Amino acid sequence: MTESEMSEVEMPEAPNEGGPSFGSAPLVAIIGRPNVGKSTLFNRLVGRREAIVEDKPGVTRDRLYGVGSWEGRHFLLVDTGGVDPSLDTGLPGDIRSQAEVAIEEADLILFVLDALEGATTVDFEIAAHLRRSGKPVLVAANKADSDRRELAAAALHELGLGEVHPISAAHGRNVGDFCDALLERLPAATEVAPVPIPPGTRLAFIGRPNAGKSTLINTLMREQRVIVSEQPGTTRDPIYLPFKYKDRDLVLTDTAGLRRRKQVARAMEKLAAIKSIRTMERTQVVVLVIDATEGVTDQDQRLARMAFIRGKGVVVALHKWDRVTKDAKLARDRLRHTQESLAFLERPWIVKTSVVGEGRDRGEGRSFNLDELLDASVRTAAALQKRIPTAALNQELQAAVADHSPPMWRAKPVRLYFATQADSEPPLIVISANHGRCLGPDYERYLIRRIRTRWHLRGIPVRLVVRGRGRGNKDAKAKKR
Numbered sequence: 410m411t412e413s414e415m416s417e418v419e420m421p422e423a424p425n426e427g428g429p430s431f432g433s434a435p436l437v438a439i440i441g442r443p444n445v446g447k448s449t450l451f452n453r454l455v456g457r458r459e460a461i462v463e464d465k466p467g468v469t470r471d472r473l474y475g476v477g478s479w480e481g482r483h484f485l486l487v488d489t490g491g492v493d494p495s496l497d498t499g500l501p502g503d504i505r506s507q508a509e510v511a512i513e514e515a516d517l518i519l520f521v522l523d524a525l526e527g528a529t530t531v532d533f534e535i536a537a538h539l540r541r542s543g544k545p546v547l548v549a550a551n552k553a554d555s556d557r558r559e560l561a562a563a564a565l566h567e568l569g570l571g572e573v574h575p576i577s578a579a580h581g582r583n584v585g586d587f588c589d590a591l592l593e594r595l596p597a598a599t600e601v602a603p604v605p606i607p608p609g610t611r612l613a614f615i616g617r618p619n620a621g622k623s624t625l626i627n628t629l630m631r632e633q634r635v636i637v638s639e640q641p642g643t644t645r646d647p648i649y650l651p652f653k654y655k656d657r658d659l660v661l662t663d664t665a666g667l668r669r670r671k672q673v674a675r676a677m678e679k680l681a682a683i684k685s686i687r688t689m690e691r692t693q694v695v696v697l698v699i700d701a702t703e704g705v706t707d708q709d710q711r712l713a714r715m716a717f718i719r720g721k722g723v724v725v726a727l728h729k730w731d732r733v734t735k736d737a738k739l740a741r742d743r744l745r746h747t748q749e750s751l752a753f754l755e756r757p758w759i760v761k762t763s764v765v766g767e768g769r770d771r772g773e774g775r776s777f778n779l780d781e782l783l784d785a786s787v788r789t790a791a792a793l794q795k796r797i798p799t800a801a802l803n804q805e806l807q808a809a810v811a812d813h814s815p816p817m818w819r820a821k822p823v824r825l826y827f828a829t830q831a832d833s834e835p836p837l838i839v840i841s842a843n844h845g846r847c848l849g850p851d852y853e854r855y856l857i858r859r860i861r862t863r864w865h866l867r868g869i870p871v872r873l874v875v876r877g878r879g880r881g882n883k884d885a886k887a888k889k890r
């Protein structure tokens with residue numbers, strides 16, 4: 410491998426110390442009826458960067474949130490419609506609660522309408538909620554693909570939410586102006602200085618209501634003698650609780666308001682995912698708490714996907730294990746089902762945990778396997794932060810190609826020249842080849858699997874990008890001749 414070949418690999422952004430965290434960025438929620446184009450708008454606002462992370466078909470549909478940016482300002486974008494497909498049955502009640510959660514949590518609401526269909530009864534209902542909330546709202550009349558349709562969109566003023574922005578999310582029409590309006594309505598950057606993040610690996614407990622998160626957190630805090638100090642700030646500010654575990658610095662990450670507002674979360678079980686977003690954004694390792702008495706649900710899978718897509722490591726706590734151990738068959742089935750239904754997490758560490766006895770909720774019960782859970786978190790963090798030596802990575806690439814050569818690309822042979830790890834948290838492998846994107850998904854998966862196995866990268870996403878030799882390089886060669 411020569412220097413010149415190395416320089417052909419165009420490096421993405423420099424690795425970010427500790428990974429980018431947008432935990433304090435304003436939260437923007439997209440709400441609207443089914444099929445108005447929320448996902449299309451979401452994709453347009455979140456942009457291409459996210460797309461690299463997805464190496465599996467079907468993941469896009471489950472994408473719930475991402476980071477959008479415009480003119481250098483970042484915001485967290487939530488597609489509430491994606492929270493649960495069963496919500497999209499057109500039931501006004503469900504849509505109402507969707508709007509309620511968005512109102513409660515978001516700093517700005519993007520209310521999407523269909524310019525072709527005009528305002529429906531449900532739209533009027535949502536609009537009434539939004540008006541009462543006093544939250545900033547930006548109204549988009551989507552599918553305004555032409556001048557004629559733009560005119561039709563003007564009728565949507567009747568909703569009484571101020572200016573209506575005719576846009577075409579699918580074609581990008583007027584989306585720039587819409588983003589300008591979005592920035593104007595974002596709350597000004599917070600005046601309180603951001604809470605400093607203590608050094609160490611950040612982990613957060615996430616899961617469905619009643620899974621046992623508070624119990625686990627309280628037990629952990631007690632066992633590890635974590636000091637909880639009163640921190641100034643609002644309920645949406647993060648709480649960082651540093652502690653030492655086997656000489657390592659760990660930081661338990663939590664969001665104050667999320668635990669306090671237990672009842673709200675319970676009332677809207679399906680939408681509690683929105684609340685996990687801020688916490689998730691601030692952490693490196695997500696401990697996904699599964700209630701073993703219920704097993705993995707669709708919502709658990711969605712939370713896990715959200716974490717994975719955002720580049721987090723995931724450890725699974727199969728919690729309340731005490732309640733399934735008495736039935737050996739049930740216990741076996743639960744474990745197998747957990748492994749199978751979370752297989753997309755790529756062999757995550759699954760730890761059976763429980764806290765039993767009096768005062769359990771206050772963290773005073775007897776705990777099982779909490780140390781194992783922390784060990785698994787430490788291992789997952791190490792995988793996430795792994796820096797694979799270039800020489801070894803290229804050896805593995807050569808061995809992989811020798812065992813199983815890549816299929817032809819457009820009737821041309823594919824040559825893979827060089828691999829390098831361009832980023833970590835999560836690892837990004839860049840391979841230079843004779844053509845860009847010349848590997849099919851199967852072969853990419855094969856290469857990723859080889860890398861995962863060789864370096865024990867469990868429970869973390871691994872990204873792979875194949876870059877071709879650039880045109881500039883060809884020109885340079887032509888000049889030489």
Ligand SMILES: Nc1nc2c(ncn2[C@@H]2O[C@H](COP(=O)(O)OP(=O)(O)OP(=O)(O)O)[C@@H](O)[C@H]2O)c(=O)[nH]1
Pocket residue numbers: 441442443444445446447448449450490491497551552553554576577578579580
């Ligand atoms: N003509 C036109 N069609 C669009 C536009 N944006 C979205 N669509 C189409 O509208 C349909 C619904 O788009 P989605 O983005 O899936 O809508 P959604 O609101 O997320 O739908 P749910 O997931 O059901 O809530 C798709 O067929 C899109 O291709 C647009 O700007 N113009």
Ligand SMILES: Nc1nc2c(ncn2[C@@H]2O[C@H](COP(=O)(O)OP(=O)(O)OP(=O)(O)O)[C@@H](O)[C@H]2O)c(=O)[nH]1
Pocket residue numbers: 616617618619620621622623624625668671674675728729730731732762763764765769770
């Ligand atoms: N049997 C058993 N019960 C548990 C265990 N851990 C927690 N529980 C019980 O499960 C219930 C819910 O626990 P919480 O810790 O409040 O759950 P949570 O996930 O914080 O709930 P939300 O705040 O609503 O999201 C409580 O009644 C706990 O006593 C366990 O290991 N075994």
